[in-house]
Amino acid sequence: xxxxxxxxxxxxxxxxxxxxxxxxxxxxxxxxxxxxxxxxxxxxxxxxxxxxxxxxxxxxxxxxxxxxxxxxxxxxxxxxxxxxxxxxxxxxxxxxxxxxxxxxxxx
Amino acid sequence: xxxxxxxxxxxxxxxxxxxxxxxxxxxxxxxxxxxxxxxxxxxxxxxxxxxxxxxxxxxxxxxxxxxxxxxxxxxxxxxxxxxxxxxxxxxxxxxxxxxxxxxxxxxxxxxxxxxxxxx
Numbered sequence: 001x002x003x004x005x006x007x008x009x010x011x012x013x014x015x016x017x018x019x020x021x022x023x024x025x026x027x028x029x030x031x032x033x034x035x036x037x038x039x040x041x042x043x044x045x046x047x048x049x050x051x052x053x054x055x056x057x058x059x060x061x062x063x064x065x066x067x068x069x070x071x072x073x074x075x076x077x078x079x080x081x082x083x084x085x086x087x088x089x090x091x092x093x094x095x096x097x098x099x100x101x102x103x104x105x106x107x
Numbered sequence: 108x109x110x111x112x113x114x115x116x117x118x119x120x121x122x123x124x125x126x127x128x129x130x131x132x133x134x135x136x137x138x139x140x141x142x143x144x145x146x147x148x149x150x151x152x153x154x155x156x157x158x159x160x161x162x163x164x165x166x167x168x169x170x171x172x173x174x175x176x177x178x179x180x181x182x183x184x185x186x187x188x189x190x191x192x193x194x195x196x197x198x199x200x201x202x203x204x205x206x207x208x209x210x211x212x213x214x215x216x217x218x219x220x221x222x223x224x225x226x
Binding site for chain 2: 001031032034036038043044045046049050053055087089091094095096097098099100101
């Protein structure tokens, strides 16, 4: 199975900060990578698909980049409502696999 | 509005069985592949199973292969996960998820249903 490794596992940042979360795949997954946001007690929500396409309704401060094995989720100007856990998911090859998650807290 | 509503979760003893259902609405169900993703308490997300739009082709994670069976009814817009020989590590919230292809994404999620395997 393809392993997905996220870093960091947790981070703390201030409102207005630029935040970056990285996801590394154990093999080439082209651009078949999505980013999901999950708040406590809620279902995950799709933010980014195909590595860099922003899902409808997602604020423009969220962006994604990368291809192959290295991917990045960037929040350009952190807002209080962005406090959540973020997961990457490769849907290039089954079994689909998630990263372990990155918990983002607001200082 | 796309809606996915899971049901069937609950408490079951180790070795027991449970049947999860997901009722879909707000989209043409028969044209989308569907999946189940689970999350153990305090843990990350894990893909469990998927099924093609036609229902012909099922897929499973190694952890559930041979114990879980996914199926769908394109007339009643439902997808079912039949779980057998349940173990403690199957305890999780199970989410029903729509898969959209080209480009691929898991773009609609249900609210989840909790399965607890315990004696």
